[in-house]
Amino acid sequence: MRINLPTWLTLFRVALLPVMIVVFYLPFRGHNITAAIVFILAAVTDWLDGYLARRMKLTSAFGAFLDPVADKLMVAVTLFLLVQSHPSSGWSGILMAVTAAVIVGREISVSALREWMAKIGMSATVKVAMIGKLKTVMQMVALVVLIVQHEKEATALRLYHIGEALLVIAGILTIWSGLYYLRAAWPMLRDDASNKPT
Incomplete structure (x- = not known):
């Protein structure tokens, strides 16, 4: 190769x-x-x-x-690092962990969906949408801010919280884009004939 x-x-x-x-x-x-x-x-x-x-x-x-x-x-690894090193164990830390879980869970789900659609010859149905690209950009910006500001010093926390807010927005876009892919694949998912063993 x-x-x-x-x-x-x-x-x-x-x-x-x-x-x-x-x-x-x-x-x-x-x-x-x-x-x-x-x-x-x-x-x-x-x-x-x-x-x-x-x-x-x-x-x-x-x-x-x-x-x-x-x-x-x-x-995924960057999110794990940020959750583990989060400066707060309160609601802010919980929000970060939940958002990270949503983003990673969505990636796993959409990957599985694309694999299944490819298996039945319908991979073109779940192509990357504009909302997915917007989610990616927002996610990358949020992660860069959080990496830079992940120190526990008080002076860094304000920008850190801005990064958290951007990541939450990315998480919302993640759910939105995931629903977009699910809607595109739904006609095949609910078709009993496509699930019969060959």
Whole structure:
């Protein structure tokens, strides 16, 4: 199997994941900024590998499989880091945990839905919608703010709460886009004939 440039970028994004985790926890000055830069770099490679794959017609089965896996891994792990390091164990912390669970749960559900639709030959029905792209942008901005401001110092909490608010909005858009995909697939989901064993 020959690995093309977009797939190398996706692999690079996966390799950035342990780097971000280590930097996130290392006790050096500016580690939060460095972790945010690693996250942004991963987000840029996400856009770049898709752009190059379309522009240079360098699509591959392996790249098509790996790209969404890399995206979901980066978001899920970042959310876990932020929930674990949340400066509050009160309602703010609960809200963060619930929002993270909604986002991760939606990603798992939509991935399972797409896999099932592909199995019955209807994958085109659940293509990425504009609301999904808007959700992704809001989510990425929120995560960058939260990574930068995850320190427990009081001076950081105001911007941290802005990041939390942005993440909640991303969570709402996550539910909205998930319902969009479910509605698109619903005619097949409720069709008993499509669920009969072959």
